[in-house]
Amino acid sequence: MNKKKLTVIIVLAVVAIVILGVVAFSHKAKAPEVATALTPTGTALQVVASTSITALASSTGSSSLSIVVSTSTLESYANKSFSFKYPGAWTIAQYSPFFMTNFNGQYQAGGIIPKGGAIISVVTTTVESGFLQSIIDTQLMNAINVTTTTLTVDGITCPAAAYEANYAAGAISKDVNVYCLRGTELWEVYLSYEASDTATAMAAHVADFNGVLGSMKFL
Secondary structure, eight states: OOHHHHHHHHHHHHHHHHHHTTOOOSSOOOOOOBOSSOOTTOOOOOBOTTSSSBOOOOOOSSSOOOOOOOOSOEEEEEOSSEEEEEETTOEEEEETTEEEESSTTOOBTTTBOOTTOEEEEEEEEEOOTTOHHHHHHHHTTTOEEEEEEEEEETTEEEEEEEEEEEEETTEEEEEEEEEEEETTEEEEEEEEEETTSOHHHHHHHHHHHHHHHHHOEEO
């Protein structure tokens, strides 16, 4: 995902809510079928025993991938809406809307994530009752190889989707979106990285993301 795509996703999350309150979907995307585990290719995954969150992973050609949450030095982040811990190798790139990178914000030409790099972002917004699934459907309309499940984050059952996306000529990203709704407040937590990354790099991205989700508190 490049910076332009991240901005588009953030704007879409807000605009979709407004549109859904006025216009009915005439070409509504079919919601992806729920799978037993979250992975872009449907591969069975193991669960991180220390949390209630299903381990997230990308395909490595094996039937299963054990994810170990990063043991590097952890930093803490908190604002009025949420808090979490994250590995010290990550740096905050922007506070509102919030996103951070593990490559110190050193994008390639065109704002593209470098190989081995990843972005985690958190978007908060207000959602009218009953609109969450329509928002998810809208955001995933152009996604590829979508797999869905539910995760538990800070005691909230959150729909989640892993998928691939074309964001530039010949470039594909792997993304995970987690949607946590409490009352009318929605937290959308995203992970994005290059589909061309090595299996080791992908596992590291996912482990870091699991660590963020496992420590996240909604305030």
